[in-house]
Amino acid sequence: MRNVLLVDDEPLIVEGMQSIIDWNANQMQIAGTARNGVEALATLDGLSVDLIITDIMMPRMTGLELIREVKVRSPLTKFIILSGYEEFNYVREGITLGVENYLLKPVNIGELEATIKHMQHDWEREEVRQIHIDQSWRILRTNILQRWANETINAQEFRERAQLLEIPLTKSRYSAAALRIVTGHDMEEPQLYRPIIAEQCEIIGGKYVPDGCEIICFPDQEGDIIVLFASTGREGEEWKYHALYGMKQWIVSDTGARVWGVKGQAEQSYLGFPQSCRQVKQWFQNHLLGDSETLLESLDDRNEAAHTYENREPAMDQFHKLLRDGQRLEVDGFIDDFFDVQAEAGHSARMPFFNSAIQLMLAAKTLEKTPDYGEVFGPLSRIHTRSGLKQLVKSVVHQTLDTYHAAERDYSPHVMAVLDFVKNTYKEELSLKTLSQKLDLHPNYLGQLFQQEAGTSFSDYVNQYRIERATHLLLYSDKKTAEVAAEVGYWDTSYFYRQFKKYAGVSPTELRSMYMKK
The missing domain is CATH 1.10.10.60 (Homeodomain-like)
Incomplete structure (x- = not known):
């Protein structure tokens, strides 16, 4: 609804304007009335108004004086002036001030409605233009933030762009977090518009930000939502967990996806933010996620590089025999047993599972006369979960069995x-x-x-x-x-x-x- 303020020193005119047309049908509402310009300005102190319909000749402050004052305060407010026949010189001055129209008393209903329709088109065009401006600003900010996180922008250019784009550089602590979204089968790229998700996450996260702190969300080139925490260092870490949890829960409820969040260590200045980003991205690179719905992990005071993992290998002799015998159910059972034996609810190291999965898929590919290795290695970069990796292995093995155990072809x-x-x-x-x-x-x-x-x-x-x-x-x-x-x-x-x-x-x-x- 657009807010309308009626200003006239004649009560009957004000009453008549309220009922002359169906304001609701025109997506407008009478938000207030005033008897002169002084009262109108007082009303505007606590009210946002889109349109002011004002008489020209009023005591204490004329309509033209009111228009000049409001334009200083609110340049986007529109005006319609009411006048009598003898006030045309004032009307001409009003036209130079940029009013939408002037209406002679008594007001013609058709002309008033036509003027309102014209203004509505102007408002719609302005909204579209503002959306384009906002989106262009966000696109530019996302590009600069991505380059900052990847350290592909020089320091001087970044500082200049940061000032323009309101990226905070003077806080005491900077840390990164990443939210990874997996929908359905993680071999398939989820069809979600990440910039909109990042924008909403920033709004949700902003509810938990203490005074003196800031939060910015943006999608990176891999589809993760990166969260920048900028703080004074006196607030502790609790608010960051609440913010991440709120974002994560919103994504889950809005998209039905599974979401994993990882928060990196805090760095002493904005120069350390890329290091915190690398830390959370490396964590995702080093781990396969379990099949639980969500996960929220903190890397503070942890040294992931120091962790060692046992690389349990599949029994390849047994697997080769199952492949040659063409026992699909037994092959599937073998793959299920291998991947499920360590199927704890949480995450696990990626590399041991990748090693074993590649061994199993290559064993199957050796049965093909013209193996397509793109089917093996191409999808691996999109795998985030153990179940997704197991499904890829089954898919590759099934395709091999379908061709290998078909009728043998006699070559000339x-x-x-x-x-x-x-x-x-x-x-x-x-x-x-x-x-x-x-x-x-x-x-x-x-x-x-x-x-x-x-x-x-x-x-x-x-x-x-x-x-x-x-x-x-x-x-x-x-x-x-x-x-x-x-x-x-x-x-x-x-x-x-x-x-x-x-x-x-x-x-x-x-x-x-x-x-x-x-």
Whole structure:
């Protein structure tokens, strides 16, 4: 509802204006009345008004004087002036002040309603413009905060932008927290608009902020909601827990998602905020979360790096036999038993589970003639929970079993020769033209035959085979990436990187970071 103030020294005019149209139907309400400009200003001291309808000639303060004074106090307030025929010179001055319209007494209902409709369009356009301004401001602030957290902005630029964007730099304590949202199956990217969630979290968190402290929320590039706590250091930590808990509970109730929150250690100045951010992000990187609904973890006075975890390996001989026998229920039972044996309600170290999951998936992939390693490594970066990791392993293994235990395909002698040649000479330069000469076939015919029987092109098969060999070397040897590339037939290391990323879904460096060799 828009608030309207009626100002006229004639009571009958004021009464008539209140009933002349249906104000509610026009999304407006009469918020107050006054007999002159002085009374109107007194009323405005405790009232926000969108529209003032005022007479021109009044005792003590005229309508024009009132308009000049209100425009200083509230530039967005709109005005309609009421006048008689003999007051046109005053009306002209009112027009120069930017009033919406002037209406002759007695007021014409149609003209008043038309003026109101016009103002409503103006208000709507102004609201849209203000939303765009607010969103642009938030987008800019989020960008600067992300760069600050990642330390990709120089100190001078950050200080300048921080002053413009009202980012506090003079507090005594700075700490970061992160809220990670997982909806449904965490292999799938949840369709949630993180900036809106961050904006609402900031509003909720603000309810718990003591005097002298500030809180800012923004989404990072991985979809986590980062919380900046800036405090004087005299308030303790309790309010931060209350703020995080309130945000977490709101996200759970509003989205139905599971939420985990981690708060980092407090640093002595704003320069330490990136360190606190790295700490909470590293915690998520090092842990898989359990299947409990929520978690709120504090890293204060803890040294996560000092923790050691037992890396329990699956019984691979048994698993290989189950795969070859094609016993899907037994395979699923094996995977369930392995992942559920340590299924405590809380979190657990990520690396031991990742190591074992990669072992299980690669064991299945070795049964495929043209394995797609992107199915193994591509989704791993999106896995946050043990249940999500277990589901990924099952998905990869099921797909392998579906193809491996289908009816065996009989390859023609020519295609068998090509497969054997690739297996024995994949380190060398290979081409379909060279092979076709050895087999005394036309290259086009051999290529079509291979595509038909193997289900993939010759070049794709060669690259997939080489990437398979490279994967084992990267995981189970200490050879440098360039050495691995050369050993599997890639003499250009940059080309090897591109091909590996294409077929495996991750870079060689990312692959090694996912798997910790023992």
